[in-house]
Amino acid sequence: MHHDYLCPALRExxxxxxxxxxxxxxxxxxxxxxxxxHELQPDRTYTYEYLCFRITRFRxxxxxxxxxxxxxxxxxxxxxxxxxxxxxxxxxxEFGERVLTIEEMSRYFQVCPKTIWRWRRFGLVGRxxxxxxxxxxxxxxxxxxxxSEQNExxxxxxxxxxQITVEERRMIVERARELALMGKNPSEVARRLSRxxxxxxxxxxxxxxxxxxxxxxxxxxxxxTGPLSEETxxxxxxxxxxxxxxxxxxxxxxxxxxxxxxxxxxxxxxxILELPLDYIPNDVFDKIKTEAQEREILxxxxxxxxxxxxxxxxxxxxxxxxxxxxxPLLTREQEVHLFRKMNxxxxxxxxxRSKLDPSRxxxxxxxxxxxxxxxxxxxxxxxxxxxxRLVVSIAKRHVGPGANFFxxxxxxxxxxxxxxxxxxxxxxxxxxxxxxxxxxxxFARTIxxxxxxxxxxxxxxxxxxxVTEDVRSxxxxxxxxxxxxxSQIERILLRLAPREQQVIISRFGLAQGREPLTLxxxxxxxxxTKERVRQIEARALSKLRKAAEEEQIEFAD
Numbered sequence: 001m002h003h004d005y006l007c008p009a010l011r012e013x014x015x016x017x018x019x020x021x022x023x024x025x026x027x028x029x030x031x032x033x034x035x036x037x038h039e040l041q042p043d044r045t046y047t048y049e050y051l052c053f054r055i056t057r058f059r060x061x062x063x064x065x066x067x068x069x070x071x072x073x074x075x076x077x078x079x080x081x082x083x084x085x086x087x088x089x090x091x092x093x094e095f096g097e098r099v100l101t102i103e104e105m106s107r108y109f110q111v112c113p114k115t116i117w118r119w120r121r122f123g124l125v126g127r128x129x130x131x132x133x134x135x136x137x138x139x140x141x142x143x144x145x146x147x148s149e150q151n152e153x154x155x156x157x158x159x160x161x162x163q164i165t166v167e168e169r170r171m172i173v174e175r176a177r178e179l180a181l182m183g184k185n186p187s188e189v190a191r192r193l194s195r196x197x198x199x200x201x202x203x204x205x206x207x208x209x210x211x212x213x214x215x216x217x218x219x220x221x222x223x224x225t226g227p228l229s230e231e232t233x234x235x236x237x238x239x240x241x242x243x244x245x246x247x248x249x250x251x252x253x254x255x256x257x258x259x260x261x262x263x264x265x266x267x268x269x270x271x272i273l274e275l276p277l278d279y280i281p282n283d284v285f286d287k288i289k290t291e292a293q294e295r296e297i298l299x300x301x302x303x304x305x306x307x308x309x310x311x312x313x314x315x316x317x318x319x320x321x322x323x324x325x326x327x328p329l330l331t332r333e334q335e336v337h338l339f340r341k342m343n344x345x346x347x348x349x350x351x352x353r354s355k356l357d358p359s360r361x362x363x364x365x366x367x368x369x370x371x372x373x374x375x376x377x378x379x380x381x382x383x384x385x386x387x388x389r390l391v392v393s394i395a396k397r398h399v400g401p402g403a404n405f406f407x408x409x410x411x412x413x414x415x416x417x418x419x420x421x422x423x424x425x426x427x428x429x430x431x432x433x434x435x436x437x438x439x440x441x442x443f444a445r446t447i448x449x450x451x452x453x454x455x456x457x458x459x460x461x462x463x464x465x466x467v468t469e470d471v472r473s474x475x476x477x478x479x480x481x482x483x484x485x486x487s488q489i490e491r492i493l494l495r496l497a498p499r500e501q502q503v504i505i506s507r508f509g510l511a512q513g514r515e516p517l518t519l520x521x522x523x524x525x526x527x528x529t530k531e532r533v534r535q536i537e538a539r540a541l542s543k544l545r546k547a548a549e550e551e552q553i554e555f556a557d
Contacts, residue, residue: 001086002079006072008355009048009063014080017056018087029055030084033077034125038146042071051077078125086128086135099129099138109155122151164199164207172197172204173211173220180220185251189220205256221254228253228263235527236260237267269361272353272369277376279346280339280424288344297344298375301330301337321409324389332430338383339425345376383420383431384413390432391416391439398443408443415442492547500540502526507537 001018005011017029032055040046048066051073053059068076092099100108105116120126124147126137148155164172172193179189190204197204212219228236236249246260253260288294313325330338349372356365391412399405419438423431489510493501506525509516519530519537526533 001083004357004360005076005079006360007048007068007076009066010051010068010073010076010080013052013060014083017080018083021084023088026084026088027090030081030088030127033081033084034127034140034143037074037077037081037123037125038150040070040074040077042069042074044070046070046073055080074123075121078120078123081125082128082137090127090129092129092131092136092138095129095140098141099127100141100144101136101138105139105144119147119151119154122154123147164203168197169207169211172199172207176204176208176220186221186254187250187256190256228255231527231529233263233267234524236263238525238527240264265361265363265366266358268366269356269358272356272361272366273358275349275353275369275373277346277350277353277373278421279343279350280422280426281347282340282343282426284340285344285347297341301334301341321392324385324392327385327388329389330383330386330431335383335431336425338379339423339431342376342379342383342420343425345372345379349373349376380417380420384417387416387420387432387435388413390435394436394439394443398440411442412439415439492544495547496540496543499526500536500543503533503536504540504544507533 001014005014017026021029036051036054045067048063048068049059051068055077102113102116106113109116116124124139125143126139128135129138130136131138175193175196176189179192184192186205186208190201190208193199193204194201208220212221216222232253236253239249240246240260246257246264249255249260250257255263288297313322349369352365352369352372356362356369391409395405395408395412399408415438416435419431419435422438423434425431493504493510496504503522503526504510506517506522507519517525519533523530523533
């Protein structure tokens with residue numbers, strides 16, 4: 001069975017007919033689908049209902065209003081004919097007319113077998129028969145006749161094609177070697193030889209690849225014939241994102257521009273498949289059918305009522321924590337609206353992603369998924385920002401002797417983000433209640449663990465430390481010291497090369513809002529191996545130590 005259907009609805013239709021339709025019905029539907037292929041116009045669109053009715057004589061209730069381009073429908077219906085006839089298991093002797101094999105078609109039209117396979121994209125419909133106990137693709141004589149009548153120019157061009165002779169192949173190889181020694185890449189060589197010989201670029205490229213594959217010791221472009229590794233593909237993708245042109249990447253990696261675009265789309269599709277699109281399901285989402293209903297969900301939240309007085313900021317908070325109280329709290333209506341919007345955006349993106357074919361990803365679909373995901377993240381950040389002061393208030397109640405208030409706030413922020421992703425607004429509970437329970441539950445677990453950790457490493461000088469005068473600085477001094485340290489770090493980071501800076505910032509989480517990354521994660525960002533990241537990090541740390549000594553910067557252990 002084929003897996004490369006362009007329309008998921010037609011693939012689902014294939015599954016139903018193959019599984020449940022009787023054998024005779026399968027054959028009747030294959031005949032109708034084959035006739036329909038020859039009627040479809042590539043530049044027109046057809047409804048799913050019309051296609052199903054023409055094949056089954058019944059109008060489906062599913063996918064109302066779904067429209068499919070003629071080119072996509074023709075491609076999928078040709079696959080449907082093969083799948084239905086394969087499931088019917090028809091012996092070639094029982095078929096009512098002559099069946100031509102690929103080899104017979106090739107001799108009849110005087111073209112190579114590859115051209116026959118290419119014609120299938122233009123409406124040449126094949127069937128699957130049982131030939132000597134094995135499944136084989138064949139072409140009914142009537143289907144071949146219809147195709148020839150509708151594609152006279154295509155068949156004429158194919159008949160004019162002549163296969164490359166041994167002498168011509170030798171000349172192409174020798175000339176390609178000369179151009180390669182002059183520094184030309186495979187794409188430039190193929191285009192140049194195409195102009196010189198009158199052959200197509202694809203023919204030249206295929207000839208050279210075949211020669212390199214058969215003669216690895218004499219290869220014109222050694223190392224360019226095998227598939228690219230996943231790491232190399234990620235590196236190409238990162239370079240493309242940084243603004244490097246496809247033409248430049250094609251020269252660098254000895255590939256065609258179309259190959260570079262295909263690799264970029266492939267890696268992008270894999271990243272989209274890894275996006276965290278888990279959502280809280282709701283019956284409302286499946287009932288949204290019109291644009292007006294969707295605008296109501298995705299529109300702006302209800303207006304914020306003007307506060308009668310500014311919120312009271314707890315004393316002793318540094319400015320960047322006190323600024324959290326400038327963000328207004330959400331009303332019950334705003335809270336429901338934002339949670340519904342965030343989960344609907346993820347729901348919609350998840351539905352689109354389920355239709356994404358990683359082997360042939362469509363840029364338009366990927367653009368839509370990424371745009372929906374960015375909107376969902378922005379909505380989640382809006383909810384988190386409005387509830388950050390909740391974390392501060394709970395952390396102040398849990399801070400005790402020897403506890404670090406800022407670590408509690410950081411830990412609580414993580415719990416808050418998880419609570420936003422897991423909260424089900426449809427149950428009618430307030431989010432602040434759910435989030436408070438999640439944050440306090442996390443504190444109840446982490447604070448005892450921290451105490452046990454400290455007890456384990458308690459020294460024999462504990463009594464001396466207990467009677468030592470408390471010389472801890474106040475909050476203002478701590479914040480000033482932190483700002484000084486940040487300034488010192490920024491100054492010495494300037495001594496590193498850009499790539500070294502990126503490795504250090506990513507590995508130690510120095511960028512605001514970023515968590516420290518592993519060697520493997522940093523390598524994926526830069527398009528290099530984790531061993532290479534380790535080497536860059538070691539070299540950068542050596543430079544930083546030297547810079548710190550020169551500037552007499554002291555860091556606490």
